[in-house]
Amino acid sequence: MFGEFVKEKRLLLKISLRQFARDLGEDPSNWSKIERSAASAPQDEAKLAKIAMILQIQKDSDEWNQLFDMASIDAGRIPDYLMSDKEILKSLPAFFRTVGSIKPKPEEIEKLIDIIRKEG
Amino acid sequence: MTDFSNIKCRYILKKEIWSRADELVKAHWCYGETPVDIEHIVESKIGLEIIPLSGLSNICGIDAYLKSDFSGIVIDNSRYNDERYDSRLRFSIAHELGHYVLHEYLYSDNNLNIDEPREYYNFITNFPENEYRSFEYQANQFAGRLLVPRENLVEEVNNISNILEKNNGAHLLSVNPDYVLERATPLLCKPFGVSEDVIKRRVEEEELWPPTGFGR
Numbered sequence: 001m002f003g004e005f006v007k008e009k010r011l012l013l014k015i016s017l018r019q020f021a022r023d024l025g026e027d028p029s030n031w032s033k034i035e036r037s038a039a040s041a042p043q044d045e046a047k048l049a050k051i052a053m054i055l056q057i058q059k060d061s062d063e064w065n066q067l068f069d070m071a072s073i074d075a076g077r078i079p080d081y082l083m084s085d086k087e088i089l090k091s092l093p094a095f096f097r098t099v100g101s102i103k104p105k106p107e108e109i110e111k112l113i114d115i116i117r118k119e120g
Numbered sequence: 121m122t123d124f125s126n127i128k129c130r131y132i133l134k135k136e137i138w139s140r141a142d143e144l145v146k147a148h149w150c151y152g153e154t155p156v157d158i159e160h161i162v163e164s165k166i167g168l169e170i171i172p173l174s175g176l177s178n179i180c181g182i183d184a185y186l187k188s189d190f191s192g193i194v195i196d197n198s199r200y201n202d203e204r205y206d207s208r209l210r211f212s213i214a215h216e217l218g219h220y221v222l223h224e225y226l227y228s229d230n231n232l233n234i235d236e237p238r239e240y241y242n243f244i245t246n247f248p249e250n251e252y253r254s255f256e257y258q259a260n261q262f263a264g265r266l267l268v269p270r271e272n273l274v275e276e277v278n279n280i281s282n283i284l285e286k287n288n289g290a291h292l293l294s295v296n297p298d299y300v301l302e303r304a305t306p307l308l309c310k311p312f313g314v315s316e317d318v319i320k321r322r323v324e325e326e327e328l329w330p331p332t333g334f335g336r
Contacts, residue, residue, distance in 0.1 A: 011163055011164045014157075014160055014164070016157075016159040016160065016163070016170075017159070017163070017170050017172070018159070018172075018200055018201065021201070022201075027197070027201070028172040028197060028200050028201055029172040029173060029174050029197040029200075032169075032170070032171055032172055036169065036171070085236060085237060086235070088237070089188060089234055089235065089236070089237065089240060090187060090188055090189040090191070091187055091188070091189075091194070092187070092188050092240055093182070093185035093186065093187070093188065093194075094185070094186045094187065094188045094190065094219065094223075094226060094227070095185060095186045095216065095219040095223065095226075095255060095256075095259065096182045096183075096184070096185035096186075097182070097183045097184045097185065097212045097215050097216065097256075097259075098181055098182055098183060103244060103247065103249065103252055104180060104181055104182055104244065106241050106244060106245055108179075108180045108181050108182070109180075109240070109241060109244055110241075111175075111179050111180050112176070112179075112180045112182070113237060115173060115174070115175050115176070115179065115180070116173070119173055119174060119175075
């Protein structure tokens with residue numbers, strides 16, 4: 001809920017994920033997880049105020065309250081850390097870009113599965 | 121176990137690939153404006169997720185990939201966060217978008233039924249190398265044309281010709297066009313946000329070098 005809201009606002013303002021994460025001082029991978037609801041929303045008020053500022057949300061406006069409320073609701077949610085095999089298969093490459101257009105080796109795919117399982 | 125060795129890449133004329141890239145830019149971007157904001161197109165217009173993943177490049181040797189469910193493009197997190205890789209990353213995203221636009225049939229045509237990790241290893245291992253290269257070639261053609269539209273490239277090449285003429289260097293184009301291209305490459309790639317390799321390939325593919333009226 002929180003993640004979707006932020007992403008929608010971010011895209012309306014044409015801010016890339018990378019730029020948003022940089023402005024916020026967050027790691028893009030972690031921030032992407034929050035937007036995809038694979039991790040909980042931040043609870044720190046200063047951080048939320050900064051998010052609101054980047055998204056051009058005025059203090060004490062309806063959207064401001066909505067942002068803080070959604071972050072608070074999100075705190076009680078347990079993110080789905082454990083992906084099923086089926087979900088992992090969806091997250092594996094259909095196509096991949098490697099140096100020299102060489103197919104990844106099976107052991108590299110095995111490592112990738114490990115990373116996806118841990119990182120989501 | 122499914123036999124994946126019969127996977128085929130459909131032949132598509134280069135002109136057709138370029139035209140698909142042009143159409144996409146015209147539909148989702150202000151055609152003629154560079155650099156093309158590939159992240160904006162992918163996220164906002166096409167609706168694909170961009171998912172930075174730690175360790176993708178260093179541990180798995182992959183720069184970027186299109187997810188099997190065609191819902192997002194996964195990219196290496198540290199490179200995504202490092203401005204030195206901007207050009208390569210932009211190309212990687214455009215390349216994966218090329219697969220998304222051109223190769224959706226991989227799953228429908230080939231009746232791929234991958235429902236367990238073991239089957240996926242089998243898929244990767246038996247994906248025919250030459251067919252894989254054809255898929256890659258097509259995605260590269262798509263990405264190059266998308267990020268470096270022909271009209272803009274013609275304009276930039278003309279600018280180089282004008283600079284040479286003003287500095288009495290036009291004769292160099294007929295004597296040693298490769299040398300001039302090597303020197304002009306940093307200027308040529310700047311407006312497009314692509315690497316020197318990409319721009320060199322683009323002028324060659326579009327047969328724009330040496331510029332008309334000189335050398336050739």
